[in-house]
Amino acid sequence: MAYNFNLVVDRKNTNSLKYDFAVERGKTADILPLWVADMDFPTVPEVTEALVKASRHGIFGYTEVKEDYFKVLRNWFSSHYHWDIERKWLVKTPGVVFAIAMAIRAFTEKNDTVLIQRPVYYPFSEAIESNERVLINNPLVYENGKYHMDLNDFEEKIIKNNVKLFILCNPHNPVGKVWTKDELIQLGDICVKHNVLVVSDEIHADFIYPGHEHLNFASLKPEFFAGTITCTAPVRPLIWQVYRYPM
Numbered sequence: 502m503a504y505n506f507n508l509v510v511d512r513k514n515t516n517s518l519k520y521d522f523a524v525e526r527g528k529t530a531d532i533l534p535l536w537v538a539d540m541d542f543p544t545v546p547e548v549t550e551a552l553v554k555a556s557r558h559g560i561f562g563y564t565e566v567k568e569d570y571f572k573v574l575r576n577w578f579s580s581h582y583h584w585d586i587e588r589k590w591l592v593k594t595p596g597v598v599f600a601i602a603m604a605i606r607a608f609t610e611k612n613d614t615v616l617i618q619r620p621v622y623y624p625f626s627e628a629i630e631s632n633e634r635v636l637i638n639n640p641l642v643y644e645n646g647k648y649h650m651d652l653n654d655f656e657e658k659i660i661k662n663n664v665k666l667f668i669l670c671n672p673h674n675p676v677g678k679v680w681t682k683d684e685l686i687q688l689g690d691i692c693v694k695h696n697v698l699v700v701s702d703e704i705h706a707d708f709i710y711p712g713h714e715h716l717n718f719a720s721l722k723p724e725f726f727a728g729t730i731t732c733t734a735p736v737r738p739l740i741w742q743v744y745r746y747p748m
C-alpha cells in the first residue's frame with residue numbers, strides 16, 4: 502500500500518490542540534506547532550475504514566477486549582523485546598500519563614520525592630507536582646552532541662532526598678536516546694539498593710532507528726522486575742500498561 506506523505510490537511514477549526522489552542526496557550530495564532538506528538542499525515546486507510554465500520558454499526562455502548570487482544574500483546578512483547586509477559590500483569594488504563602499519575606498516587610504519599618531526568622516529557626512534572634509530591638531533577642548531561650546520565654548525581658540525589666519513585670523515560674523523549682544495557686543496569690542497581698520504585702515509560706519502544714535495540718528495563722534483572730511498573734501503548738486509542746509490582 503502506498504501512502505501519500507505530501508498531502509497537506511488543513512486541521513484548523515477542528516478543535517485541534519496544536520493548531521486551535523495556540524493563542525490560549527500564549528503563542529501567536531500562526532505559530533508552527535512542533536511540540537506535540539500529533540500527526541499531520543492522515544492515518545492509514547485501514548484505520549479509517551475500521552472506524553467507519555464501527556460507526557455504521559450505530560451503537561456506541563461499553564466495549565471490552567477478549568483474550569485475543571492479550572495474546573497479540575504477549576506475542577508482540579516476546580517477539581520484539583524477548584520478554585514473556587503474563588496476562589495477570591496487564592492492566593489497562595486510559596493513557597500512559599494517567600498510569601504514571603496513578604502510580605505516583607498509589608505508591609507515594611504527599612510531600613514524598615519523585616525523581617525525573619530533565620529535559621523530559623513535561624507531563625511527568627505535572628503528574629508529580631499536581632499530586633503534591635516533590636520533584637527532584639537529575640539533569641541529563643549534553644556532551645559532544647549526545648546526552649548521557651549523570652549516575653553519581655542520580656544516586657546522591659536519591660540518598661539526599663530520600664527518593665521514593667523514579668520515572669524513567671526509555672527510550673527518552675525528547676532527547677531521542679535509547680538507553681543501553683550498561684546504563685540501565687547501573688541505574689537499576691542504584692534503585693534496588695535504595696528501594697526506589699521505577700515507573701518505566703516505554704511508550705516509544707517501537708520507534709527505534711536501525712542499529713539500536715530497545716531494552717525493556719524490568720526484564721533485565723529479577724530485582725528490577727520486582728520493583729518496576731512498565732507503561733506501554735502498543736495500540737491507540739486502546740492503551741495498555743504492563744504492571745508488575747509485588748502486592
Ligand SMILES: Cc1ncc(COP(=O)(O)O)c(C=O)c1O
Nearest residue numbers: 538596597598599622674702704
Ligand atoms: C514519553 C511519553 N509518555 C507518554 C506520552 C503520552 O501518553 P498518553 O497519551 O498515553 O498519556 C507521550 C506522548 O508524546 C510521551 O512522549
